[in-house]
Amino acid sequence: xxxxxxxxxxxxxxxxxxxxxxxxxxxxxxxxxxxxxxxxxxxxxxxxxxxxxxxxxxxxxxxxxxxxxxxxxxxxxxxxxxxxxxxxxxxxxx
Numbered sequence: 001x002x003x004x005x006x007x008x009x010x011x012x013x014x015x016x017x018x019x020x021x022x023x024x025x026x027x028x029x030x031x032x033x034x035x036x037x038x039x040x041x042x043x044x045x046x047x048x049x050x051x052x053x054x055x056x057x058x059x060x061x062x063x064x065x066x067x068x069x070x071x072x073x074x075x076x077x078x079x080x081x082x083x084x085x086x087x088x089x090x091x092x093x094x
Contacts (some may be wrong), residue, residue, distance in 0.1 A: 013090065017062050021054045023091060026080070029064060030088050036062055048072035063087065 002063060017023055021043070028034060028042050041052055058064045063084040069075040080088065 004047055013087075016063065017087060017091075019054070022052060022058060025051075025058065026063070026084065026087065026091055029078060029080050029084070030091070033077040034066070035075065035077055039078070058084075 019025060024043055024046075025039060028039060032073070034042070036051065036055070039055075040046065040048065046054075055066070057066065059066050061076075062081055065079050065081050066078045067079070069077070
């Protein structure tokens, strides 16, 4: 797999956080960790499938952390990673 080369930083940033839902998800995670159901409640127009897909992509890009708690029922929380925190200034300017 070849690594994508960007001409300017904005291209790289938009590739990672671009789209309809990712900025909204990241803004909701700026101040606290949230479970999937809490994110779904805060973003009512997103489908469960799309929310899951976007969370996986953000996790793969190391923008968010996924913490799984060993309990019944299962509990998973999402929070911004250090890299994600560094993007919060960009998001607050949007």
